[in-house]
Amino acid sequence: xxxKNIPRATVRRLSLYCRYLAEIREQDIExxxxxxxxxxxxxxxxxxxxxxxFFDRFGTxxxxxxxxxLHQRLEQILGIDGRRWQVAIIxxxxxxxxxxxxxxxxxxxxxxxxxLDSDKKKIGQTVKSLTIEDVADLKAVIERxxxxxxxxxxxxxxxxxxxxxxxxxxxxxxxxxxxxTLILPEEVNLRHVDLAVAMESLSFHLIR
Amino acid sequence: xxxKNIPRATVRRLSLYCRYLAEIREQDIExxxxxxxxxxxxxxxxxxxxxxxFFDRFGTxxxxxxxxxLHQRLEQILGIDGRRWQVAIIxxxxxxxxxxxxxxxxxxxxxxxxxLDSDKKKIGQTVKSLTIEDVADLKAVIERxxxxxxxxxxxxxxxxxxxxxxxxxxxxxxxxxxxxTLILPEEVNLRHVDLAVAMESLSFHLIR
DNA sequence: CTATGTGAAGGCCTTCACAGCG
DNA sequence: CGCTGTGAAGGCCTTCACATAG
Numbered sequence: 420x421x422x423k424n425i426p427r428a429t430v431r432r433l434s435l436y437c438r439y440l441a442e443i444r445e446q447d448i449e450x451x452x453x454x455x456x457x458x459x460x461x462x463x464x465x466x467x468x469x470x471x472x473f474f475d476r477f478g479t480x481x482x483x484x485x486x487x488x489l490h491q492r493l494e495q496i497l498g499i500d501g502r503r504w505q506v507a508i509i510x511x512x513x514x515x516x517x518x519x520x521x522x523x524x525x526x527x528x529x530x531x532x533x534x535l536d537s538d539k540k541k542i543g544q545t546v547k548s549l550t551i552e553d554v555a556d557l558k559a560v561i562e563r564x565x566x567x568x569x570x571x572x573x574x575x576x577x578x579x580x581x582x583x584x585x586x587x588x589x590x591x592x593x594x595x596x597x598x599x600t601l602i603l604p605e606e607v608n609l610r611h612v613d614l615a616v617a618m619e620s621l622s623f624h625l626i627r
Numbered sequence: 628x629x630x631k632n633i634p635r636a637t638v639r640r641l642s643l644y645c646r647y648l649a650e651i652r653e654q655d656i657e658x659x660x661x662x663x664x665x666x667x668x669x670x671x672x673x674x675x676x677x678x679x680x681f682f683d684r685f686g687t688x689x690x691x692x693x694x695x696x697l698h699q700r701l702e703q704i705l706g707i708d709g710r711r712w713q714v715a716i717i718x719x720x721x722x723x724x725x726x727x728x729x730x731x732x733x734x735x736x737x738x739x740x741x742x743l744d745s746d747k748k749k750i751g752q753t754v755k756s757l758t759i760e761d762v763a764d765l766k767a768v769i770e771r772x773x774x775x776x777x778x779x780x781x782x783x784x785x786x787x788x789x790x791x792x793x794x795x796x797x798x799x800x801x802x803x804x805x806x807x808t809l810i811l812p813e814e815v816n817l818r819h820v821d822l823a824v825a826m827e828s829l830s831f832h833l834i835r
Numbered sequence: 836c837t838a839t840g841t842g843a844a845g846g847c848c849t850t851c852a853c854a855g856c857g
Numbered sequence: 858c859g860c861t862g863t864g865a866a867g868g869c870c871t872t873c874a875c876a877t878a879g
Contacts, residue, residue, distance in 0.1 A: 452859090471861095480860050481858075481860050498833065517721045517724075527823055594825055620635070620818060621818060623706055661839070690879075842874100845871080
């Protein structure tokens with residue numbers, strides 16, 4: 420099974436299945452059918468079975484999927500089992516600081532190990548026991564802290580530069596919050612969280 | 628042209644084209660080719676032409692697209708020209724408050740007109756000259772302030788309830804930041820901004 | 836000769852439908 | 858008999874390629 424050939428949409432749903440399974444696991448439910456699992460994340464039974472079939476035969480015909488086992492396997496597949504991904508956040512504005520102590524990071528195996536900014540007034544201050552470092556030292560910080568994932572939370576006009584520097588320093592995964600399109604080498608994993616795009620798509624569909 | 632039949636991906640790119648056009652318009656560039664426009668947002672020329680052809684013939688063969696005109700038309704199409712969409716933000720935690728004064732809202736025709744929370748200690752306090760109201764009064768607030776779009780920024784366990792209440796109060800567009808899958812009627816426009824999903828999809832692709 | 840607009844082809848993802856297993 | 862796993866069908870979106878306009 421080559422991870423490159425898995426549909427993006429499937430990976431997205433894997434996260435949602437995983438979250439749903441965590442919830443019903445708490446309720447000591449032992450088996451879940453593809454229909455229930457699909458309903459729980461807003462898709463259908465066939466989609467669930469197809470998604471899971473990319474990886475293995477997790478289910479038992481006539482019964483469904485064993486909740487605990489499937490949950491555990493999905494965490495392995497997503498790479499959030501035990502493992503700790505080292506995250507650096509660049510840009511400590513409103514959004515950046517909200518992200519630093521966003522509980523969700525730690526909970527799911529992501530660990531913020533560095534915070535950077537270009538503002539001399541911020542450099543040296545601490546956020547959640549992390550000292551804000553100079554973005555000019557990005558490469559050194561990435562290497563020293565063994566950063567896996569870079570979160571870009573700087574103003575739009577600096578986003579491309581910062582992202583390129585991160586990639587030059589060896590980074591292969593970038594999560595961009597800046598309202599800007601980043602152009603990076605094909606092999607770099609890039610995700611956008613774009614408020615403007617989301618709002619405008621709502622606006623588009625509200626008309627008429 | 629029925630807005631319902633436009634591919635989601637096309638609407639998404641419309642926002643990106645619009646942003647790119649705004650940038651080069653500043654530089655007094657008069658015409659842009661589909662190739663340049665595509666390159667600017669990380670797609671190709673054919674895609675640009677197909678996307679735009681859903682709406683009109685904006686271009687001039689041999690020259691390209693007139694930047695100012697196309698920008699203006701895309702703003703109209705997206706519904707962000709002059710018009711003001713009224714936004715309510717539910718949940719004034721770290722994320723919620725970061726959103727309230729996130730400049731990007733106002734700039735593009737979105738106007739935060741109400742902020743709500745369930746925490747008695749927060750209700751009555753002000754954020755950016757808005758008084759935090761009781762989420763129990765959601766329906767009244769939505770009607771009084773003529774809210775078009777609801778932003779859900781509450782903890783996951785309350786997200787579904789709050790969203791359902793908003794829809795019952797007549798809301799037809801929801802932007803969800805909570806790490807939870809919302810199940811809402813088909814006709815409601817729903818967008819998710821899901822950090823966990825984005826991070827986990829990066830994690831998935833980083834393995835091996 | 837350059838660059839758009841668009842039917843047709845291609846590719847990817849979702850849905851169907853059913854064989855087969857428990 | 859219920860529910861999974863999966864090839865095949867279907868549908869949607871992207872890419873191609875060329876007729877057409879300036």
